[in-house]
Structure formats: structure tokens, C-alpha cells
Amino acid sequence: MDRILRAREERSALIKSKLSESSETIIIIKANIIGVDKNPYYALLIINIFYRLIKELFEISNTEFFESLDGPFYLLRTKVKAEDVKLKCIDLEEKHLIGRLVDIDVYFGNGSLSRKQFNRGFRKCLVCSEDAVICMRMMSHTLEEIREKENQRIKKYFKKILEKYIDEAITLEANLDPKFGLVTKKTNGSHKDMDYSLLMKSKYVILDDLVEMFFIGFENDLLDGFFKARKLGISTEIKMYEVTTGVNTYKGLIFILGITLVALGFAIKNKRKDLFSLIKIIGKDLTTELDTEVNTFGKFAYINYGFLGARGEVHSGLENVKAAKDILTELSNEALTLTLIHLIKNVEDTVLLKRSKTIDKYKYYKNLVGGIEEYNYDIINLVTDECIKNNISFGGSADLLITTIFIKLIEEELGVIYE
Numbered sequence: 001m002d003r004i005l006r007a008r009e010e011r012s013a014l015i016k017s018k019l020s021e022s023s024e025t026i027i028i029i030k031a032n033i034i035g036v037d038k039n040p041y042y043a044l045l046i047i048n049i050f051y052r053l054i055k056e057l058f059e060i061s062n063t064e065f066f067e068s069l070d071g072p073f074y075l076l077r078t079k080v081k082a083e084d085v086k087l088k089c090i091d092l093e094e095k096h097l098i099g100r101l102v103d104i105d106v107y108f109g110n111g112s113l114s115r116k117q118f119n120r121g122f123r124k125c126l127v128c129s130e131d132a133v134i135c136m137r138m139m140s141h142t143l144e145e146i147r148e149k150e151n152q153r154i155k156k157y158f159k160k161i162l163e164k165y166i167d168e169a170i171t172l173e174a175n176l177d178p179k180f181g182l183v184t185k186k187t188n189g190s191h192k193d194m195d196y197s198l199l200m201k202s203k204y205v206i207l208d209d210l211v212e213m214f215f216i217g218f219e220n221d222l223l224d225g226f227f228k229a230r231k232l233g234i235s236t237e238i239k240m241y242e243v244t245t246g247v248n249t250y251k252g253l254i255f256i257l258g259i260t261l262v263a264l265g266f267a268i269k270n271k272r273k274d275l276f277s278l279i280k281i282i283g284k285d286l287t288t289e290l291d292t293e294v295n296t297f298g299k300f301a302y303i304n305y306g307f308l309g310a311r312g313e314v315h316s317g318l319e320n321v322k323a324a325k326d327i328l329t330e331l332s333n334e335a336l337t338l339t340l341i342h343l344i345k346n347v348e349d350t351v352l353l354k355r356s357k358t359i360d361k362y363k364y365y366k367n368l369v370g371g372i373e374e375y376n377y378d379i380i381n382l383v384t385d386e387c388i389k390n391n392i393s394f395g396g397s398a399d400l401l402i403t404t405i406f407i408k409l410i411e412e413e414l415g416v417i418y419e
Helices: 002-021 041-057 082-095 132-138 143-175 196-219 222-244 251-269 275-282 286-291 297-305 309-315 319-327 333-346 350-356 359-370 377-389 395-414
Strands: 025-031 060-066 073-078 102-108
Touching: 002 025, 002 073, 002 102, 025 041, 025 082, 041 060, 041 073, 041 082, 041 102, 041 251, 041 395, 082 102, 143 196, 143 251, 143 395, 196 222, 196 251, 222 251, 222 275, 251 275, 251 309, 251 395, 275 309, 275 319, 286 297, 286 309, 297 309, 297 350, 309 395, 319 333, 319 395, 333 359, 333 395, 350 359, 350 395, 359 377
Parallel strands: none
Antiparallel strands: 025 073, 025 102, 060 073
16 A cells, blocks of 8 residues: 555656646546556556547647556646646546546646536545545445446446447448448349348347457456357357348358457456457367368368368468558548458458359459559449459458458557557
8 A cells, every 4th residue: 555655646746747847738547446456457448548538639749658556647738728628527537438437637837627616526436326535435335346336337338339349340341332242232242142231130130249259258268258159159140040031141250250359358358468369379279170060161162272261360360350450540431442452362261262163263353352452443343343243252351351340449449459
């Protein structure tokens, strides 16, 4: 406890020093953590989330990040009037789903601005509706009760953003047009048994299970989480087939994105950024399953051409997604198309092989699309028309594009770059 108090004194001295050096408004972002451990897994996530939100509200002239026994914190400077900054920061604390778990303090001149200056009352207790300061004085709640409420709030937040970004990633890919024989909002592409409406129906039926796979990874050891999530994935596929009356819309995505979500949950809970190495650990033995698989096209592709399919992608640690993530600098139609082209060029797509029927035709269409080096709508449309005419599609690459989009969205939300 003495070390935590010293850390607070050091932060206070740092703020005073910064105020003496500058006439700008200073913002401190720190997680509001109860108990002795001020560095739980969510402390850094919380301050990263609010750092991003504050950067969207104000022009920040300088950013400094500090590790501390009292928890990590950001020290920001802005030329925006301190009163305006404080009011908007109070709104963030009160209105954001996890706003109660952050302290955003604003300093100017000789000290800090208080909520009382703006006729804003004390912050409310996490456990009850009483003012937090009263509950603290009365010691109304145990540490376990407060921690449980913190965890509930964090999980509620993750559920909300995961639902949002899985939905958004699937929808962005589905809306992309033209798209080399894949289903879009405008066309069924090369798919006689599938349309945009069916994609959306199956998206909604698999969404909750995909979110649950994240929490399975969050609450278990990595491989235990994978095995549990894989069992869930089987029932998720059944739900998909029921709503599509037997059409495979997202079986590959359930596998690829499901594993990604398991690894992400584990990574967040254990304060790790090496998401792709965690995926590689999960995929270490997956390709050996091809030796025992019977009467599937994946088995045929493996025996005849050495294609490892979706298992091979996971076995590599989704290295194609990792590379695609660097290409996808924005979520525009152009950037998404060029990212899809990159994936088509580099992925062993068993959907393409099945539709091509011969390896020569497979190579031809892979090179035809992969050879597009810049965004040209007319050329992309012409190639798409040829793909549709010849019943060509790239379902495996589409699943990886969705996964790439999802990771980018989560990185932006959490302020983390996954390696």
C-alpha cells in the first residue's frame, strides 16, 4: 500500500511540474480500480478506450504514457479551454458503458477542475445507487462485491462491441461490390442457392455463438477454450444449416473467426498482444486431421494438391490475415477490394478449387484476380463478370477478409495493435 501511495504522490508531482511548464489544459486518464492490484487485465484497455474517445473530441498537442503501481495512465495536453474539456469528460464518465471504471481528471493553472464547479453531483456507486463517496466512507460493500460489478460491466461492454463488430465485419464483406463471383447486395454472383438475404439470416443466427466463443477463450486456458468452442461451433453450424435449409453460407467463417475470438478472449484476459502466435498454438495439430478425414473435398484437395484449406490458415497463425491487416488501412470499398485481391492471390482457397474443377483453371482465376494491382472499377467488374459466367467464387478468401475486418475494428476500439 505504501508503494501505491508513493506512486500517487509521484503522479501528483508530475502533474504540478507539467502545469508549471505549460499554459495548456492537462488531462489525466486513469482506470478507477478498487483494491491493492491497480494493474488488472482491464486497466490498460480502459485507458486506451477513453484515450481514443478523447482524441476524437479534442485536438491533443502532446501525449505521454506512464506505467505505475497505482495503475497505468495517460497525460495529455490540449489548447482547448479546460471548462469545455471537463464537461465533455464528465459526460464520458457518466454515459459510456464502462465510464464508471475510468477517472478522467482535468487540470489547468494551479489545480484540477471538480464536478462540483459544474453542478454535477458525486459519481454513483458501482454496486448501489448511493453516492460512491458515501459507500466508501461507510465501507458498505466488500471488495469481492465491487470486483464482481466491475467484471460484469466489462463483460457487458465486450458483449456489446463484439456483437457490433462481428455484425459490421460480415456486413461490410457482404456489401462489397463487384466481388469476383461472391454474393453481394446487388447480385447472387456465381451462387444459385445463395443470396444477400440468406447471408444476413445466417449472420444473425451465428452471431451469439461467435460472441460466446470469445468468452470461452476469456474464461479458459487457450487449448481448453479451443476444444470447448469447437464443440459449440458444431452446434452453430447446425443452426446455420437449419436457417439456410442446407446451404453453406458461413461454415468456414465459424471455424476461422471462432478460433480468432477464442484467442482474442485469452489474449485480453492475459494482457497479451501476440494474437497470431496464440492462433498458431491452437492450429499446431489441426492439419493432421486431414489424414483421418473421409470423403470430403478438403481431403481430396489435400491428397491431390497438398492444399491445407482453413486448417492450414490457422496452422500458420493466420499469416495471410496478418499481412492483409497491414494492407487494410481503411474500410473503403477500394481498400476492401484490394485486400480481398491480396488474399485471393495468396490463399489456398478450396472453394475456388472445387468450383474450378481443374488445377489449371484454379491457377488461371487465381492469377487473373491476383494480377489486379490497383483499384480500377471497370477491370474489376469485367473480371467479376467472367467469374460469374464460369461459376467461379472465392469463399475461403471472403471468410479471411471478414476476419481481417473484424480484427481491425477491434484494434481501433481497444487501442491495441495485435501481432
